[in-house]
Amino acid sequence: MRLDGYGLFVRDMPTMVRFYRDVLGFEIKEEEAADNVYLIKDDTLFMLYRRSDFEKMTDHTYEYVRGFNGHSEIALYVDTFEEVDEEYRKAIGKGAVSVLVPTTEPWGERTCYIADPEGNLIEIGSFNRPFRK
Numbered sequence: 001m002r003l004d005g006y007g008l009f010v011r012d013m014p015t016m017v018r019f020y021r022d023v024l025g026f027e028i029k030e031e032e033a034a035d036n037v038y039l040i041k042d043d044t045l046f047m048l049y050r051r052s053d054f055e056k057m058t059d060h061t062y063e064y065v066r067g068f069n070g071h072s073e074i075a076l077y078v079d080t081f082e083e084v085d086e087e088y089r090k091a092i093g094k095g096a097v098s099v100l101v102p103t104t105e106p107w108g109e110r111t112c113y114i115a116d117p118e119g120n121l122i123e124i125g126s127f128n129r130p131f132r133k
Contacts, residue, residue: 005038005045006074008120009054009064013037015117016048023094024076024122041076065119068099073113073121077131081110087124088112096122 010016014032017039021028026039026046037048055061065071078084085102091114092098099113099121111125 005047007047007049008118009051009062010048010118011051011064012117013048013050019095019116020046020048023091023096046074068115068119069121073123075123075125078124078126079128079130081126081128084110084112084124084126088114091124 008016013034017028017032017037020026020039024041026041029038029040030036035050035053039046039048051062051064076087078087081104088098088102096114096116099115100111102110102112104110109125109127111123114122114124116122
């Protein structure tokens with residue numbers, strides 16, 4: 001078994017597609033109004049599914065967090081501390097919500113957090129070196 005991708009269940013598909021495409025630069029494979037949307041970021045599959053469609057398919061009703069979703073995060077890595085600050089500024093400038101301004105943590109990582117339009121947390125971080133050598 002291998003990891004295929006990461007999926008989010010979303011309420012407003014067009015808004016979420018525009019955020020991940022226009023704010024974070026994910027490559028979109030489908031139209032904004034598609035039932036399931038597949039995005040690619042650094043060769044990783046990222047999927048958006050409508051909550052209502054998933055509930056219908058599984059014949060279950062689920063509870064969804066309102067506001068910031070503290071259940072998980074999407075982590076994005078950049079090579080330098082300067083890029084953390086730059087990517088944070090760009091994302092905020094394009095409408096992302098700030099959760100934590102860029103901060104250098106005691107363990108040596110510079111990190112920040114933003115939220116997408118439905119409150120999912122996104123980390124942008126770096127240990128000031130390439131992730132993979």
